[in-house]
Amino acid sequence: MIDWIIADWPMVIQGVLGACLLLAVSIYLPIFWGAPALTTSRRVATRMLALAEVKPGQKVVDLGAGDGRIVILAARKFGAQAEGVEIDPGRWLLANIRIWQLRLRGKASVVLGDLRQYRVEKADVVILYLMQGTNQSLKTGLLAQLKPGSRVVSHLYSMSGWTPSILDDHHGIFVYEIGRTGEETVTKFR
Numbered sequence: 001m002i003d004w005i006i007a008d009w010p011m012v013i014q015g016v017l018g019a020c021l022l023l024a025v026s027i028y029l030p031i032f033w034g035a036p037a038l039t040t041s042r043r044v045a046t047r048m049l050a051l052a053e054v055k056p057g058q059k060v061v062d063l064g065a066g067d068g069r070i071v072i073l074a075a076r077k078f079g080a081q082a083e084g085v086e087i088d089p090g091r092w093l094l095a096n097i098r099i100w101q102l103r104l105r106g107k108a109s110v111v112l113g114d115l116r117q118y119r120v121e122k123a124d125v126v127i128l129y130l131m132q133g134t135n136q137s138l139k140t141g142l143l144a145q146l147k148p149g150s151r152v153v154s155h156l157y158s159m160s161g162w163t164p165s166i167l168d169d170h171h172g173i174f175v176y177e178i179g180r181t182g183e184e185t186v187t188k189f190r
C-alpha cells in the first residue's frame with residue numbers, strides 16, 4: 001500500500017484534491033438555493049427545540065432539513081410530529097434512510113422540495129439554519145401562514161426587523177413568537 005502511494009503519488013494527490021473539491025461543491029452549491037449544507041450540532045439542536053418549548057404531538061418543521069438530524073431529534077427526544085423539506089436529493093435520501101432505520105416513519109418525514117414553496121400553516125415551531133438574506137425573504141410568508149403563538153427558531157442568523165423573545169448568544173439561537181415579533185402590523189399593510 002505504502003509502496004503504491006509512493007510510486008503513484010501524483011495520482012493519489014489528484015484523487016484527494018478531487019474528493020475535497022466534490023465535498024466543497026456539495027456543501028456550498030446549495031447556497032444558490034438558500035443556504036450551504038452545514039449541520040447543526042446535537043447540542044445546539046437540542047437547545048433550539050428546548051427554547052422553543054416543543055411539546056409531544058406539536059408540529060415542528062425544519063426548512064432546509066439537511067440530513068434530517070433536527071427532524072429526527074424533535075420526533076425522538078421531544079415526541080413532536082416532525083417534518084422537513086430539503087432540496088438536495090442526496091441529503092433528502094440520507095434523511096429518509098435514517099428515519100426508516102430508526103422506525104420513525106409516521107412521526108418524522110423529510111420531503112424533497114424547495115423551502116420557499118413549503119406551506120407551514122400547521123406548524124407550532126419552524127426551525128431555520130439558512131442565511132440572513134434567505135431568512136429575510138421568508139418573513140412575510142411566515143407571518144402570513146403561522147398562527148399566533150407559533151415559534152420561529154433560527155440558528156446563527158436573525159430575522160432582522162423582528163424582536164426575538166429569546167436570544168441565546170452563547171449558542172447563536174434566536175427565538176421569535178408570532179404575534180410578538182413587532183412587525184406583524186407593518187407586514188399586513190404592505
Ligand SMILES: C[S@@+](CC[C@H](N)C(=O)[O-])C[C@H]1O[C@@H](n2cnc3c(N)ncnc32)[C@H](O)[C@@H]1O
Binds near residue numbers: 039067087091128
Ligand atoms: C445549513 S443547512 C441546515 C441543515 C439542518 N437544518 C441542520 O440544521 O443541521 C441548510 C440546508 O438547507 C438546504 N437548502 C438550501 N436551500 C434550500 C431550498 N431552497 N429548499 C430546500 N432546502 C434548501 C441545503 O441543501 C442544506 O441542507
